[in-house]
Amino acid sequence: MQEESLASAAMADAATQKYTADARPQTIALVDDDRNILATLSIGLHAEGFATRVYADGETALKALLENPPDLAIFDIKMPRMDGLELLKALRAQSRLPVIFLTSKDEEPDEALGLAMGADDYIAKPFSQRLLIARIRAILRRSELARAPLEDAAAPDVPDPIARGRLTLDPARHQVSWDGKAVSLTVTEFLILEALAVRPGVVKSRNQLMDAAYSEDVYVDDRTIDSHIKRLRRKFRAVDAEFSAIDTLYGAGYSFADG
Structure with missing residues (x-):
């Protein structure tokens, strides 16, 4: 079963190669030790026009997220080696990358701690793909506005400090x-x-x-x-x-x- 899930995730990742350099799909990093979730999320996100990178543990993900940042990351909380909270803490020391937590209903204290540590949002399992996509798009819109270059300081639509x-x-x-x-x-x-x-x-x-x-x-x-x-x-x-x-x-x- 895990081999089939990994194959599905690999097929979904390979699908991103169809995009040209000009299309530049936004990239979502998925960090979860459940390979079925990684495969399902990857397929769903690719169907919505996103590229994905998948990581099965926090330690591997941290290095990759810092060296080659995606546009947004989605972390599971419960993971071996380095859990989602530890990963977020280490990431926030060096990056403001937007992060969404995936949590279970019995992880409410972890949700609050994750937000306090700098997560941008959380979604409780089980969740709908539609809700997840809506949250992702909302955070990416805000992040893009925040990163937009200041092209003309005199432009009337540029907000003053x-x-x-x-x-x-x-x-x-x-x-x-x-x-x-x-x-x-x-x-x-x-x-x-x-x-x-x-x-x-x-x-x-x-x-x-x-x-x-x-x-x-x-x-x-x-x-x-x-x-x-x-x-x-x-x-x-x-x-x-x-x-x-x-x-x-x-x-x-x-x-x-x-x-």
């Missing part, structure tokens, strides 16, 4: 600093912070922050937003232990204080 007290955000370059010290954020974290900083003092509900950070075809629950907020605070406190600019109004949402 946002200065709020000690915070500076540059949406065009996806750069954030606090008191002049750089803070590295994932795409989702950046969009949530930007939504708060645009209107200081205004409380944004979790639903409003979801709308700012996720496309309409992607649903996330409240806990996801809370985890991203915790991660934001932790990152800013790494450069300023007294950071307290993101306020919580219990039962209502979050706001940014620029004082």
